[in-house]
Amino acid sequence: MIPLLWRTAHPPRRGPSRGLSVDAIVQAATRLADASGLEPLTMRALAGELGVAPMTLYTYVPGRAELLELLVDHAVLTMARRGFDGLGWRERVSAVAEDNRALHRAHPWVAAVDPARPVLGPGTMAKYEHELAAFDGCGLSDVDRDAALTFVLDFVTASARAEARSSPETDEAWWAGAGPVLAAVMDPSSYPLAARVGTAAGEAQRSARHPDHAWAFGLARVLDGLAALVEPQIV
Template sequence: MSVEYSGTGDPARSLALLWRTREKTSRKGGDLSVERIVRAAIEVADTEGLAALSMRRVAERLAVGTMSLYTHVPGKGELLDVMLDTVYGETTRPPDVGGGWRGRLEQIARENWALYLRHPWLLQVATTRPPLGPNVTAKYEYELRAVEGVGLTDLEMDAVITLVDGYVHGAVRGAVEAAQAAQRTGMTDEQWWRAHAPYLEKVMDPQRFPTAARVGSAAGQEYQGPSDPARAFEFGLARILDGVAVLIGERQGGAGPTGA
């Protein structure tokens, strides 16, 4: 699987594009604009995969000449940055979700989980140098406020958000791969499991693999498949937040885990 990198475009042109400080509109090609180009690019990535994304492919989707895109978007690097910033703007940010900091972090994690499922190509973009656009900034601001005023230092607040976002990024991969496997093979996980389980029972020696046989059998019966990514995500998220609760309890003077 190929990986793209955000932040590879020219800094001045990328920031101008992200913040729309030099928007141009052409009457040619049906009022072509940055917004139309970016939406078309996202559609290509969503339906055909990130490997299919190119300026030429986006132009074909818009039924315009490839060179007309360059009037609005300098190149693929800058386009990818704006695509990322645009989809990050999809996450909902309710002012109060209840449950204190823990409830807020749960909501953030689940929103990010849903975002990756809508746009699986996000998993193929390395964002160690994130696009510094308005939606990325607003998302970061909102997520930081989830742990504002709970006793953490600024660096610890940043680290907690990085921890939660990083966990979601890793955990959602299994769900995306399961969905893609079902789509490409025409067989659900349950159907796959039912086809393989009888043969596995014949070759799995409980004397040789006692723990694997017992646990694997219990998991297979429960999940009716090789795994349950959504359940694993919720389990892992709870354990991550348990650890954050310990840290917050320590910072609040040893008061113990708290969700306030």
């Protein structure tokens, strides 16, 4: 798998020339996944999109799981990365978070791929290298630097998942159906806090600018959480 990610396979010496390329496949698959998600991205659908028979794909890629890893690494390689010049650590970490949020908005399926093992491709490596640098000068040990980055990225992924799960319109429609049923079945006095907070949160969620509020809230917590670790070091 790793040689495939790094495009290290030597070109074939014999036989007819290849009609496709791993990159062409990755590009088409990305287009399909962007359009309709990961589930409809089947080997048959992808082959159809490329005008070849399904089994042809297997001459380029060992299987679907590996294809998904290629997709992720490619998405991550080509994502926007803003520079860190002249920024303080909070701004740098915010930039990393925002870049990743943009990635998940452009390719919502990225958060849904879960590779059995870390995807050690050029995209992932470049991303890791870049993002680790956000913690330069923070006085973190190598292990803590990695943990801090994981902490930030896990937050972004969780936010992206939440955001992907719901849009204001579909939420509205769903609550219109589920709300009455729930009210009929559950006694609010058994769950006083949940009923009150859940209602408030639910209403907020249906407002258009809620995702941005939730994001700002979470990111502030992440930064404050790291500050306690970092700022004693940099004064």
